[in-house]
Structures are given as C-alpha cells and as structure tokens.
Amino acid sequence: MDRTLKRAKRNSKRRGQRNGGAWRRFSPDGKTCRYCEHDGSQHLVSSGQPHFFRPATEAERRDPSVMLYRHNLQEGGSALVRRMVVANRAELITAYCVACAESMGTPQVLCYQRNLAIGEVVGLQRNDHRDIGIAA
Numbered sequence: 001m002d003r004t005l006k007r008a009k010r011n012s013k014r015r016g017q018r019n020g021g022a023w024r025r026f027s028p029d030g031k032t033c034r035y036c037e038h039d040g041s042q043h044l045v046s047s048g049q050p051h052f053f054r055p056a057t058e059a060e061r062r063d064p065s066v067m068l069y070r071h072n073l074q075e076g077g078s079a080l081v082r083r084m085v086v087a088n089r090a091e092l093i094t095a096y097c098v099a100c101a102e103s104m105g106t107p108q109v110l111c112y113q114r115n116l117a118i119g120e121v122v123g124l125q126r127n128d129h130r131d132i133g134i135a136a
Contacts, residue, residue: 007044018090022047026092026112033097035111042099043111047090053081053121071121081121 008015023040024030031039053069060066060082068080093114100109 019045019047022090022092023095025089026095033095033111036097036100036109038097038099042097044094044096044098044108045092046094047092049085049087049090052084052086054084056080056082079121 020040023043023045026034027040028034033039033043053071056066056068060068061080066082068082071079071081073079091114092112094110095112096108097111098108100111101107
C-alpha cells in the first residue's frame with residue numbers, strides 16, 4: 001500500500017493547527033524530530049484521531065439523532081456500532097522527512113507511522129453463547 005504524502009494544494013488553517021499541535025506533542029522539544037535531526041518544517045505530517053467503534057445500545061438504536069454505522073461481520077450478518085471518542089487531541093499518524101529524502105536521493109523518508117486502531121470495532125465478541133450488538 002502506498003503511504004506517500006504530498007503537500008496540500010490548498011492551505012487549511014484548521015489542518016495546520018491540528019498537525020502543528022500533533023507535531024509539538026510528538027517532538028521531544030517541540031521542534032526537532034525524535035528520529036532525525038531536522039525540524040518540523042522539513043517534514044510532511046498527517047494527523048488525526050484513531051477511530052474506535054462499540055456496539056450501539058437499544059436506546060441509541062431508537063434515537064434518530066444518534067449517528068450509527070453498520071459493521072459487516074466476518075461470519076455474516078451485521079452489527080450497528082457507534083463511534084467512540086478515545087482522544088481529545090489528534091495523534092501524529094505519519095511524518096515524512098523531506099530533507100532526509102533529498103540527502104538520500106529518494107522521494108520520501110518515513111520517520112514515524114502509527115496505524116493502530118484505525119476503524120477498529122471493540123466489544124463484538126461472544127459472551128455466554130450470545131452475540132453482543134448484532135442487529136436483526
């Protein structure tokens with residue numbers, strides 16, 4: 001899978017603030033990369049929150065204002081799930097160093113990547129011989 005990052009065609013103040021905050025939390029001193037000697041201006045960064053989902057409760061299923069998602073199960077059938085907020089700040093997902101790439105003569109150098117829990121559904125397992133959260 002190609003994980004290449006490209007510079008955004010248009011600036012987004014919100015995206016810049018989110019990526020800048022994630023970079024400051026990622027960097028030991030708030031400026032330099034923890035894996036190479038270059039600063040944040042030499043890196044292409046993407047950030048976001050991990051997506052966790054849990055089975056929807058009966059009350060949530062009846063409430064039309066609650067956003068639910070249908071998760072297809074491997075055994076067949078589906079379950080209604082609701083997104084959980086697990087972090088109040090965005091995490092740094094990828095950081096590519098442009099300066100390292102230029103010095104090595106390659107398009108990009110990946111300094112950091114985190115791909116844990118992207119779209120993971122928690123709590124859908126068998127308990128006492130019944131499925132939890134499976135929609136009819």
